[in-house]
Amino acid sequence: MTSGESFDILNFTGNWFVDLCILGFIKILEEYYGWDLEELEKKIEEDERNVFYDYFPAAYIAFYLEKEALKVITELQRKEGEIKRKLEEESNRLKIGAKKSRKKLHQLESKREAINRSILKLENYILSLRRKVSSLKLKSMDNDKIFEAAWNTILEFTQELIKVFNECKDVSDKAKDKLKKILDNQGNLRKLPIWSDFYLNFAMFNPNFELNRQKEELKKLLRGDIAGDSEILRKFDRTINKFLFSQEEMRNITYAPTSSEPICKMLKKYPFVFLICFEAAFEFFPRLGYYVFYSPDLSFTYYVNRRLREKKWAMRRRGLLRLTWRAVIDSLYEHRARWVLEDMYIIKYGRIERQRIEEVEYIGLDKIRASLILDDKIRESLNKTLVFERTGESVWLIERFLRNDELFSYIMNYFKERVHKGMPIEVGRAHLIRALATEYSLKKTAEEEDALFGDSFFTYLANPRHHIRVFHDSLKAVSRFIRRILLSIGGGREWLASLIVMLLAPLEKLNRNAFMNMLLSELNKSEETLPWYILRRIFNSIFVDDYWQYYGLAILIDIWG
């Protein structure tokens, strides 16, 4: 096949749901075979059949088998934690002389060891599963034979998982119940031990379907056959996408029942292969739920998500958004994909309870702001973290900026704290001033008459630094002058601090009259002649400008240094 066709297969459509399906597909194959996007494209180009009939089904089922094993591991780890706590309690008791504790201690320790052995077994299982899947050889056979070979591998894994489960003594009742369901009375395999809360109605995951039926379903799925038993796939509703209503709930007769045909049109080849991968696109973050980053560019989305996955374990609570931003910014910087910035979403869901999705969140990202950070200088200045000593809170400017938060108030509070304590600005005043300038220039552009559809929008985007430079230049002349005058009047740093604190009060209340009044009465104390052009600049930046507070704060920051 030609490279054009492979491009057709792995290509984003612009529909986030379908695109995430493609992403899930890539992720599954990458997880087991270690192919990154380019390699996968090459593989599909070389031998499409093998990828879809052999590599994919084995990896797909391994993905779910691993998920089951992981579930048990998490449970065992929790148990182990409990025992560890008890062990500590008992050993403390032993120290103060409780005799019974020694026996208890022994019991607990042996229990803990057993659990650790089980965890190790399961972990080894996962490792061997991964090893086996990744060592699958390319076979040049016809489709059916390839599939048979893949199916046999799947069965092998399954048997092994059951064996490991049986060996683990501390597996919970829930997991044991599940095992009972998949084995018949003679102990033979009745169905695959895989479950998905997302696709409960698919034959693959349906607890009532037997092994052969599951095999047939999988085959049909790979062929893209929507006739017969795969009827479920015909409907486009909650069965396919948990973010939708079910057919019964969609009362609008004109539109319902909606069929999955339009989706199949978007995904020209192997539509259902992709559709069942949707769930895999999401990554689970402990305590936070399932999470995926989406933008209309495949490779960009892929790299950001991969980076997120890599850094997953380094993440602390509430750091997820920050982590995403780091991943986004790093990838942006590397790939310079400017146009991608049109739409970016973060899609998150908490958990699926009785087939209902809880806590779904979509976070949209602003294009102008995102494109501004492509500028090296701006990014450098915004890539600063302000640490508030009083509360211990830290604010990462770039994140707040992209989330459309106003930087002014953060910088103001930070600066106020610094002045109160008489400390210099740690992150550097030039960076704070540039951050203020960036936000100021954004506000000014939005204010212009043709801000949305006119030229100024595009000229601004083309050269954002120009506006920032203008702010910077007019500020520097003024603040240097004011600083010199104030220092010549006398008074040390303490005096300067009290003056700045005094000037911050009207600035906070946006009272320009009071601000100007105080500033001028201080300057008036100097015996020096004040040049008219400087005074006019002060007047223009404070009295003519609607966003004078940015100038005001920047002047104070520059004076403080």
Add this chain to the structure above:
Amino acid sequence: MERIRSSFRNVINVIKKSGRASTRYIEGLVYSLLSTLRANDQGRFLTYLLTFLNTFEEKAVGDFIKELYEVFPLSEEKFQQLGYLIIMGLMSAKGGE
């Protein structure tokens, strides 16, 4: 406003040239004017300003006063703008030429 601005510039030149107003005096005047601006007291502002300008006989000063007469009383915002403009002009005239 533009017209007042330009005629005020002439007044400043007159003040600078005459060299009659001492730095100390202008400082005091600016201080008083600032306090009236803070309180938005247009009457007192004019009293202080006119008392000072009255000591000059030049035509430019007369023209400026005529224009002031036309625009007053002003809205609070306009008063502040004009007020600070005048104060800054006076500050720049400190120390003569």
